Amino acid sequence: METIKLWKNTPMFDESIGQPEPTLTPYLLADGKMHGAVIVCPGGGYVMKADHEGAPIAQRMNELGFHAFVLDYRVAPYRHPVPLMDAQRAIRYVRHFADRFGIYKDKIAILGFSAGGHLVCTAATLWDEGDPAAEDPIDRESSRPDLFVPCYAVASVDQYWHEGSAYSLMGEKFERRQMRALTAEFNVTEKTPPCFLWHTAEDGAVPVENSLRLAKALIAHNVPVSLHIFPFGPHGVGLGREDSPLAEDWPQLLADFLRTMGF
Amino acid sequence: MEMQKIYLWENEKDVPLFDAGIGQEMPSITPFLLNDGKGHGAMIVAPGGAYTHKAVHEGAPVAQRLNEMGINAFVLDYRVHPYHAPVPMLDAQRAIRAVRARAEEFGVLPDKIGFMGFSAGGHLTGLCGTQYDAGNPDAGDPVERVSCRPDAIAPCYGVLNINMMRSADFNEYMTGERDLDIRRVRALSPEYHVTPDTPPCFLWHTATDPIVMVESSIDFAQKCADQNVPVSLHVYPFGRHGLDLGNEKEAPGTTSWSGLLGKFLHQLGF
Numbered sequence: 328m329e330t331i332k333l334w335k336n337t338p339m340f341d342e343s344i345g346q347p348e349p350t351l352t353p354y355l356l357a358d359g360k361m362h363g364a365v366i367v368c369p370g371g372g373y374v375m376k377a378d379h380e381g382a383p384i385a386q387r388m389n390e391l392g393f394h395a396f397v398l399d400y401r402v403a404p405y406r407h408p409v410p411l412m413d414a415q416r417a418i419r420y421v422r423h424f425a426d427r428f429g430i431y432k433d434k435i436a437i438l439g440f441s442a443g444g445h446l447v448c449t450a451a452t453l454w455d456e457g458d459p460a461a462e463d464p465i466d467r468e469s470s471r472p473d474l475f476v477p478c479y480a481v482a483s484v485d486q487y488w489h490e491g492s493a494y495s496l497m498g499e500k501f502e503r504r505q506m507r508a509l510t511a512e513f514n515v516t517e518k519t520p521p522c523f524l525w526h527t528a529e530d531g532a533v534p535v536e537n538s539l540r541l542a543k544a545l546i547a548h549n550v551p552v553s554l555h556i557f558p559f560g561p562h563g564v565g566l567g568r569e570d571s572p573l574a575e576d577w578p579q580l581l582a583d584f585l586r587t588m589g590f
Numbered sequence: 591m592e593m594q595k596i597y598l599w600e601n602e603k604d605v606p607l608f609d610a611g612i613g614q615e616m617p618s619i620t621p622f623l624l625n626d627g628k629g630h631g632a633m634i635v636a637p638g639g640a641y642t643h644k645a646v647h648e649g650a651p652v653a654q655r656l657n658e659m660g661i662n663a664f665v666l667d668y669r670v671h672p673y674h675a676p677v678p679m680l681d682a683q684r685a686i687r688a689v690r691a692r693a694e695e696f697g698v699l700p701d702k703i704g705f706m707g708f709s710a711g712g713h714l715t716g717l718c719g720t721q722y723d724a725g726n727p728d729a730g731d732p733v734e735r736v737s738c739r740p741d742a743i744a745p746c747y748g749v750l751n752i753n754m755m756r757s758a759d760f761n762e763y764m765t766g767e768r769d770l771d772i773r774r775v776r777a778l779s780p781e782y783h784v785t786p787d788t789p790p791c792f793l794w795h796t797a798t799d800p801i802v803m804v805e806s807s808i809d810f811a812q813k814c815a816d817q818n819v820p821v822s823l824h825v826y827p828f829g830r831h832g833l834d835l836g837n838e839k840e841a842p843g844t845t846s847w848s849g850l851l852g853k854f855l856h857q858l859g860f
């Protein structure tokens with residue numbers, strides 16, 4: 328389907344940077360029934376967006392019976408909070424037009440890989456209920472995802488981090504306080520949405536600690552968690568590749584979890 | 591196919607630390623063999639039961655499921671309370687050696703013999719995966735000449751760190767003592783003994799397990815990853831302790847673990 332611009336006038340947009348305005352590309356099921364939706368955020372170290380972590384994931388979500396969208400969010404030299412603003416706007420947008428899309432308004436998940444996984448972790452921990460006084464009705468919607476799916480995510484920009492993603496997101500100079508504010512494991516509460524997360528144990532770019540520590544923090548707050556660590560495969564395998572046997576099972580395990588959670 | 595059980599030692603006098611007065615049988619394995627004329631890997635299955643008994647639902651049904659996936663299985667009957675550590679481990683190690691020594695006869699690949707167990711049996715699995723020897727070449731008994739290192743381990747909602755199962759009762763069933771000093775806790779917690787030589791490991795647990803905390807499996811997985819030991823970990827969001835093959839009604843999603851284990855073992859050449 329046709330790509331949707333998230334704003335008529337994109338806030339903090341800088342044309343001279345040369346990046347397009349943030350968009351959502353819908354991948355909708357055509358069966359006329361209501362479904363949950365998954366917003367997909369490709370990774371790329373907050374400097375680009377990897378193709379194999381976008382459209383193919385949305386198509387796989389469709390095969391598993393969910394509506395999907397691919398988010399094109401702004402990356403470096405845009406800094407925090409710009410990527411988060413784009414992700415939050417995407418959630419509000421899908422929620423606002425849920426009826427039109429055939430989506431349950433309270434079954435909107437956000438999924439992301441690597442740095443896109445960081446983005447979904449921040450979206451899941453730094454959300455608001457919407458601004459009832461906003462002029463734009465979309466901004467009146469809640470930005471809380473109903474479920475989040477960090478995939479080999481840079482869950483931490485504090486310890487065990489991926490240095491490149493951290494610098495691209497926060498700039499050259501940042502304080503420990505900001506690192507912690509943007510590291511989900513320190514910001515989990517009982518209201519953090521349910522989480523499905525997976526990682527390969529061999530990941531050499533983003534250590535598996537990122538997922539294990541986040542999972543423990545979520546469990547400590549009684550947030551429903553489905554965690555899957557696969558033994559083999561480097562960073563960035565997406566739907567799975569020849570060198571990541573076993574990891575290809577994650578989409579089915581995710582579908583099981585989404586259904587358990589009412590999607 | 592289930593076969594007649596095989597005692598791990600032929601005579602009571604040969605069973606180390608055997609006490610006929612306790613009234614427990616000699617330790618044994620019950621084979622569930624594919625018998626298709628081909629070599630397959632095998633898993634030895636240790637049912638759980640807090641070291642007081644062996645839960646039947648964590649034995650034969652698991653062995654049958656392994657057979658469905660093309661893997662030979664043996665259900666271990668190990669000695670429990672009032673036998674105490676190291677007796678269960680002696681039985682488990684003997685089982686690994688016995689299967690290896692007779693691998694050809696069983697249709698088992700001698701370098702694809704894994705060990706798995708549930709709850710306390712998962713503790714036993716962790717012990718076997720972190721304490722083993724290559725066998726004693728000078729032993730008179732040919733079984734004692736072969737290695738007891740498992741080629742894969744699969745602790746299922748296992749007690750891999752006794753700190754995740756703070757229970758004086760469990761301590762007593764395991765060791766005969768209700769209070770364990772910290773050295774003993776560490777010595778008996780497999781998590782502290784993972785090395786690069788620890789065999790590939792498959793773990794699963796439910797996040798809401800009220801008896802053995804899920805951190806037991808997550809932390810063990812972290813230790814395996816730290817040591818570059820291949821590790822597969824599956825944590826499901828809901829479910830009580832002791833779900834054996836999983837239960838979709840009670841704990842949706844949990845029945846997927848055995849298929850994931852099968853793929854993991856096949857990937858390792860089982």
